[in-house]
Amino acid sequence: MDKNIKNIVVLVSGGGTNLQALIDAQSRGEIKGGRISCVISSKADAYALERARKAGIKARVLARKDFGDIRDYSKAMRDTLTEEQADFVVYAGFMTILDEQVCKAFPYRMVNVHPALIPSFCGKGFYGLHVHEAALAKGVKVSGATVHFVTEECDGGPIILQGTVEVANDDTPETLQRRIMENVEWKLLPKAVSLLCEGRITVKDGRAFVDL
Ligand code: GAR
Secondary structure, three states, rough: OOOOOOEEEEEEEOOOOHHHHHHHHHHOOOOEEEEEEEEEEOOOOOOHHHHHHHHOOOEOOOOHOOOOOOOHHHHHHHHHHHHOOOOOEEOOOOHHHHHHHHHOOOOOOOOEEOOOOOOOOOOOOOHHHHHHHHHHHHHHOOOEEEEEOOOOOOOOOOOEEEEEOOOOOOHHHHHHHHHHHHHHHHHHHHHHHHHHHHOOOOOOOOEEEEEE
């Protein structure tokens, strides 16, 4: 295996449409300098696992429910990521907040996609459809998604890429979620992962700078 090709491990918990976007981008040759080497799910029945298997990618389950507290789960995840020789870790709809043991082992080597314009509608409790419910309740006129580095602060790491969509008067959480996924998440996540593998993102004074 080419040592210059980075191992990308993708963490999932659900449907895996962001994983699919990464797989599709990879098959189009758009992930430069890396390859998805393994997918790890926190749930045994996540459809994302099926997507990985169909694409011939190693799929593993590290079930959150098999661990009492988050410390034990985080330790097991850190050990699994090390065993998989992960260079970069991508949270693609991964719904568990891992503790500092994992962040410390992979400093600025983990990215997450969040379905809102951070610092709005983020942090503990803001995940999946809840994010879009909160955005609609506030009456925001634009929303979007953010790809950022994972640090110890939930959704607080340096922002890498953001993109926006307009909110329609008759949006439901589901229609808004879909528009954000199609127009922002599925495009920006593969782009950010490629930039990362190519070494085109630097962090200085808590800010990420992208060499576009
Ligand atoms: C995506 O919208 C992702 O941004 C969000 O969950 C959805 C997962 O969909 N992630 C979070 O809310 C994390 N805080 P997917 O499984 O189809 O990629």
